[in-house]
Amino acid sequence: MQVLISVVIPTYKRTTLLYRCLVALGKQNFPRGRYEVIVISDGPDPETAWLFESGLPIGQNIIYCPRENKWGPAAARNAGWMCARSELVLFTDDDCIPAEDWLANYYGAWRRLLQRHPRQGVPGPEAAFRGSVTVPRCRRPTDYEKNTACLETAGFVTANCAVTKAALDKLGGFDESFTMAWREDSDLEFRLLQNNVPVIFVPDARIIHPVRHVPWGISMKEQKKSLFNALLYKKHPLLFRTRIYSRPFINYYVSVSLAILAGLFLVVGNDIWSLVFALGWLLLTVDFARRRLRGTSHSASHVVEMLVTSAAIPFLSVYWTLYGSFRYKTFFL
Numbered sequence: 001m002q003v004l005i006s007v008v009i010p011t012y013k014r015t016t017l018l019y020r021c022l023v024a025l026g027k028q029n030f031p032r033g034r035y036e037v038i039v040i041s042d043g044p045d046p047e048t049a050w051l052f053e054s055g056l057p058i059g060q061n062i063i064y065c066p067r068e069n070k071w072g073p074a075a076a077r078n079a080g081w082m083c084a085r086s087e088l089v090l091f092t093d094d095d096c097i098p099a100e101d102w103l104a105n106y107y108g109a110w111r112r113l114l115q116r117h118p119r120q121g122v123p124g125p126e127a128a129f130r131g132s133v134t135v136p137r138c139r140r141p142t143d144y145e146k147n148t149a150c151l152e153t154a155g156f157v158t159a160n161c162a163v164t165k166a167a168l169d170k171l172g173g174f175d176e177s178f179t180m181a182w183r184e185d186s187d188l189e190f191r192l193l194q195n196n197v198p199v200i201f202v203p204d205a206r207i208i209h210p211v212r213h214v215p216w217g218i219s220m221k222e223q224k225k226s227l228f229n230a231l232l233y234k235k236h237p238l239l240f241r242t243r244i245y246s247r248p249f250i251n252y253y254v255s256v257s258l259a260i261l262a263g264l265f266l267v268v269g270n271d272i273w274s275l276v277f278a279l280g281w282l283l284l285t286v287d288f289a290r291r292r293l294r295g296t297s298h299s300a301s302h303v304v305e306m307l308v309t310s311a312a313i314p315f316l317s318v319y320w321t322l323y324g325s326f327r328y329k330t331f332f333l
Contacts, residue, residue: 003061004088005035005103008080010073011094012042015051017212018094022062030103036061038080043070072179077158081168090162093181097208105205106131106162113200126167126197128189131160131205140297143306144218145211155243156189156199160207163188167197175235182225183232186244190236216301219309223316230324230332248333252314255284259315285311 007025011018018039025037041048045066052064065079081089088110092098109129117125135149151157158181171191178184192199233240241247262277289310293303325332 001033003034003036003085005030005090005107006081006084006086006088007035007037007090007092007103008040008077008084009037009092009094010040010042010076010080011045011048012070013045013047014094015047018048019051021092021094021096021098024097024100025103027100028098028103029100030107033061035103036063036085038063038065038084040076040080041066042073042076043067071176072184073158073181074174074178074184075176078173078176081163081165081173084165087165088162089165089168091158091160092207093159093209095209095212096159097210099206099208102131102205102207105202109200109202109205110162110164125164126170126195127164128156128167128192128197128199129162129202129205130156130199131162131201131207132203133157133160134206134208136208136210140295141211142297142302143292144214146296147219148209148211151209156185156192158185158188159209160205161185162202162205163192167192170197171195177231178228180225180228183228187232187235190232190239190243193239194236216305217309220312220316223313224320226317226320227324227327230321230330231328233332234328234330249314249317251284251288252317253333255281255288255314256318258284285314288313 009018009021022037022039028035039048039052039062041064049064049066052062063083065083067076067079077091088107090103090106106129110127113125113127133151133154135145135152137145137149141149151159171188173188174184175187178187189199229240229244232244258277258281262274262281265271265274265277285307289306292306292310296302296306321333
């Protein structure tokens with residue numbers, strides 16, 4: 001029986017989330033046996049291996065491919081689509097829950113495109129599709145939940161997209177230089193646009209993206225992703241400035257500069273100027289925390305988290321941004 005759709009899911013030591021995703025894929029209103037699910041473990045992952053070895057009832061046509069080394073989700077997705085048996089490859093993440101008609105809606109969009117652009121004797125046209133993302137959250141979310149909710153208004157994201165193998169072959173798939181789950185989808189989108197490959201919006205292809213539990217202060221760890229902003233900027237400077245960030249985060253650089261100047265004047269014994277610069281840094285930090293708290297939870301723990309992380313984020317963001325600029329040999333602020 002011909003496989004009509006391949007679904008690729010990168011994962012790494014998140015078996016509970018993966019199991020939930022696979023259960024949802026097993027409930028699709030699409031003919032069983034006509035789609036396959038390819039799970040790629042990004043590195044040694046005994047927990048995920050056990051999930052498949054245990055024979056749990058998580059659906060049919062699920063292929064598990066463990067990788068010996070950890071290279072990031074971009075490399076895992078490439079390994080997945082390269083062994084896919086269908087022309088249409090869908091991508092999602094292990095923490096997502098596809099709606100029951102997710103496969104059917106993407107396949108319907110694909111069939112409609114084929115009817116408009118028939119090609120005799122060759123695979124279908126080069127094309128990509130993107131769907132809708134819903135992020136459940138409470139009325140007063142945390143800062144992390146608020147940031148995750150931005151996926152609802154994002155464009156092309158690997159949490160919910162589909163690309164034909166013809167397009168992936170043409171572009172060489174995902175750029176494996178993006179070794180974290182950050183900006184690899186924007187890079188693919190930009191290359192699709194530059195190569196005149198249409199990206200078609202399929203609003204009924206829906207996935208739910210619950211906000212997973214994260215440790216206190218996660219926003220500080222997240223700043224490492226800034227180095228991949230530099231890589232994306234080097235590859236697509238115009239698209240980066242028009243679609244991602246139109247200008248640098250000037251306030252971050254001002255805040256870091258004020259803190260450094262306060263320390264320097266304190267060292268040389270000029271307490272007045274040290275106090276002036278320290279107050280300037282403090283005002284910027286409090287204002288940053290205030291803006292992050294707007295519309296979010298005001299619990300004591302969250303307020304303290306926002307104050308502490310708002311003091312640290314400018315330093316971490318500037319460090320990783322400048323490190324990325326140096327690493328990828330581009331002038332990026």
